[in-house]
Amino acid sequence: MTIAIPGEKGSFTELAAIEYFGVKNNYSIVPDFRGVFDAVNSGKCLHGVVPIENSLAGSIHQNYDSLLDSDIRINGEISLRISHFLIANKGVQLKNVQRVFSHPQPIAQCKNWLSRHPSVESIPYSFTSLAVKKIKEERLMDAAAIASMQAAIDFDMEILASNIEDNKWNTTRFIILSKKEKVLRTNKTKSSIVFSTRNIPGALFKCLAVFALRDIDLFKIESRPFHGKGFRYLFYLDFEGDLRQESCENAINHLKEMTTLYKFLGSYPIGKQVIPKYHKNRE
């Protein structure tokens, strides 16, 4: 079973995939999020993993768009605590560090730590773990990288500072993709849908009534202004349960009476939130 992962080894998406599928699986690195959808759609990979929302940066609309454009289903989810580490070559001490390489997002997320070290210059880099690779290969003794602890392990580097992120509740939710619908064996399930309504007062309220009147709990709701063929709002909704339950099935049939667009993205077991484990001596 091959699982498509975007970007790079040692990324948070790879850590999420390993938490979900285990370390023994065969992971295939593809260039970007779109590449994950392509690999699953073509059958090259049975599954794929992409981030869908971060507690600071919000929903990743690009991946919602790819779900809307394809018949790929969400089969599962897992949420990861995001922690950043300052990583350098062995022998480098914190006082030697004059430059820090990382992706702009981790740089922004470690602003407090960086402002307490004003002599350290931040230099943007394409991927966090490639920044670790760069300072290792170029044997830079005045530089460090901000990346995951896994990148420090993979490249056998020193950790100069741990958990340097400003917000200790920085969490990313990842979704597991598949061409098939998940076979559900638990009752702790949720379902994700996207829909659009006519833009009239109270339309969304009536749509939510189909869930509230049946005591179906909501996990997520988000409106997104959407410009495609004309202007409309897309609504993202995650609700508790799945279509094996009569109340959910009826709610969806009721909802469809009122929507101008409706897409079922998948039903899946409610995921855990984990602090990632790190893995030594990966092949």
Place this chain on the structure above:
Amino acid sequence: MTIAIPGEKGSFTELAAIEYFGVKNNYSIVPDFRGVFDAVNSGKCLHGVVPIENSLAGSIHQNYDSLLDSDIRINGEISLRISHFLIANKGVQLKNVQRVFSHPQPIAQCKNWLSRHPSVESIPYSFTSLAVKKIKEERLMDAAAIASMQAAIDFDMEILASNIEDNKWNTTRFIILSKKEKVLRTNKTKSSIVFSTRNIPGALFKCLAVFALRDIDLFKIESRPFHGKGFRYLFYLDFEGDLRQESCENAINHLKEMTTLYKFLGSYPIGKQVIPKYHKNRE
């Protein structure tokens, strides 16, 4: 009147500010979004401008958090079409370009164009207009930058390709900040609030009822899982109207009966969506 702008001159936020306030005002560049809030809060600047949501990247929670943490009000809004341009030194032709410098977000937003030019390497850079400055100062004749047309004008550079972004509906909504509430002189207004409810089925539905039962239209709703003191959901809501209207005032009083947190962010005239104009010979 001084207006705080984050990051850099020639940015989309500065273009939005100029569209809103006019080119003749006094703009003060501060390092980042937080700096805009600080400048307004300290009274150093009467107004500030920050992005609040992008049609592809979603809500900017960091700026919602700064609104929640302060007593700064939203006084207005303006939405800007985001277009990217390939910018190079005079004399450089497209066939000469081997490297493109830009912020990772514009690089990601121009992926289709870049994939049609596979020999061009993308190199991440901290700010788009600083990338233009760099290739000018270093007189690079094999490089280009992806930035706004304003950056090409400001640095007197050549535009090699226009509107190279993948998605032609890439729009960012900016908000105008002030310590004072906006004095409203129009009826075409909207209001922004943040609230939290007890996490029980139907709680959100009841909250939305206070608007639906009064035929008050919603522009935006978004739930955000929030980890601070315990876990809860924050809801962002933009609705039509303002508290001069009895129906809106009653709706808010009704809403407050059900919320565990409520914060009014401001009432303001409904903003325009504009394609930015560019400005020659700025001081």
